[in-house]
Amino acid sequence: MTTLVVVERTPDGIYELSLQALAFARRYAADQPLHALVVGESDGLEGVLGEHGVSTVHVAEHDAFSSYAPAAVARAVLDIMSRTETSAVVAAGNERGNEVLAHVAAIADLPFAANCIEATADHPALVTRVRWGGSLLEEARLHGAPVLMTVQPHSVAPDAVAGESARVERFTPALHEADLVMCVRERVGAATGGVSLADAKVVVSCGRGAGSPEGFGIIEELAGLLGGAVGCSRAVTMAGWRPHTDQVGQTGTKIAPDIYIACGISGATQHMAGCKGAKAILAVNTDPEAPILASADYAVIGDLHEVVPAISAELRKVRG
Numbered sequence: 001m002t003t004l005v006v007v008e009r010t011p012d013g014i015y016e017l018s019l020q021a022l023a024f025a026r027r028y029a030a031d032q033p034l035h036a037l038v039v040g041e042s043d044g045l046e047g048v049l050g051e052h053g054v055s056t057v058h059v060a061e062h063d064a065f066s067s068y069a070p071a072a073v074a075r076a077v078l079d080i081m082s083r084t085e086t087s088a089v090v091a092a093g094n095e096r097g098n099e100v101l102a103h104v105a106a107i108a109d110l111p112f113a114a115n116c117i118e119a120t121a122d123h124p125a126l127v128t129r130v131r132w133g134g135s136l137l138e139e140a141r142l143h144g145a146p147v148l149m150t151v152q153p154h155s156v157a158p159d160a161v162a163g164e165s166a167r168v169e170r171f172t173p174a175l176h177e178a179d180l181v182m183c184v185r186e187r188v189g190a191a192t193g194g195v196s197l198a199d200a201k202v203v204v205s206c207g208r209g210a211g212s213p214e215g216f217g218i219i220e221e222l223a224g225l226l227g228g229a230v231g232c233s234r235a236v237t238m239a240g241w242r243p244h245t246d247q248v249g250q251t252g253t254k255i256a257p258d259i260y261i262a263c264g265i266s267g268a269t270q271h272m273a274g275c276k277g278a279k280a281i282l283a284v285n286t287d288p289e290a291p292i293l294a295s296a297d298y299a300v301i302g303d304l305h306e307v308v309p310a311i312s313a314e315l316r317k318v319r320g
């Protein structure tokens with residue numbers, strides 16, 4: 001039996017959440033060979049995949065994989081499942097990983113557990129998964145084989161081993177027209193100043209306390225000084241002040257920066273679901289009773305329109 005991980009690539013390597021999924025899969029079935037699926041091209045990835053415990057990388061080749069096409073990726077997974085005795089299929093618990101495994105589950109009529117933080121290869125498998133934006137941990141038994149799981153982002157650290165380069169097996173899955181109906185046709189870059197919200201070491205975020213879209217000027221300034229990314233709450237995206245790509249939370253991006261500076265954000269559970277991976281939280285809020293203070297490591301009780309420019313001014317002074 002083998003464990004298969006659906007691996008997403010970045011322009012220059014492997015997506016951090018996929019490395020986390022590989023560590024999770026190795027922990028789940030330490031005694032089984034670990035296989036990976038990469039769609040499109042795999043050039044040079046076999047070395048780094050080997051370092052993360054992968055013995056075989058299946059490279060699915062097809063024109064469809066020049067863009068993201070979730071049902072087509074699911075077909076590639078099913079193709080491997082039909083040829084290899086697969087005990088579990090694991091993917092990152094982001095939108096893409098959850099979407100691909102949902103297609104696999106629907107086509108193969110299998111149960112699927114999203115956002116797992118732990119799993120035991122029992123019969124049936126026992127999983128612990130995050131529900132309700134992080135306010136509930138659910139233990140569940142997964143009846144069905146192979147076991148389909150995605151991994152809650154940042155719940156497991158990537159874990160390299162001294163493995164040899166993975167063996168590469170190329171194949172072309174048989175795709176149906178329906179598998180290609182949904183695919184990415186165009187990408188429009190967000191104006192993030194080059195630092196992606198999901199990967200940023202510093203995130204400066206603002207909520208309704210910004211007061212207006214213009215209120216984000218001082219947030220952008222501080223983020224720029226710290227080499228970080230700008231985030232926001234859903235109240236802000238709902239008001240149309242910032243794009244959804246900036247939203248942190250259950251229905252936004254899950255982040256794990258070294259420091260999260262949350263200004264004028266109350267700290268609703270749905271927001272905290274997206275930033276609980278932060279190593280430290282600094283809250284700036286006028287309300288000493290704001291719920292975010294219960295999770296904050298540092299807090300400034302005050303008006304963000306005064307506090308944030310003061311931090312930026314101090315940074316400039318220190319840097320000369």
Ligand SMILES: Cc1cc2nc3c(=O)[nH]c(=O)nc-3n(C[C@H](O)[C@H](O)[C@H](O)COP(=O)(O)OP(=O)(O)OC[C@H]3O[C@@H](n4cnc5c(N)ncnc54)[C@H](O)[C@@H]3O)c2cc1C
Binds near residue numbers: 210252264
């Ligand atoms: C299904 C579902 C999914 C959701 N998903 C998300 C999600 O992904 N992300 C998310 O963020 N929310 C999400 N929400 C919404 C969430 O419940 C809250 O409504 C939202 O996070 C509130 O945003 P906020 O903190 O900016 O606004 P508010 O709750 O209005 O809080 C504003 C805060 O700013 C403070 N403040 C005001 N003025 C100032 C000032 N001048 N200086 C300093 N502080 C000030 C106030 O004291 C207050 O604490 C979701 C809700 C649902 C139902």
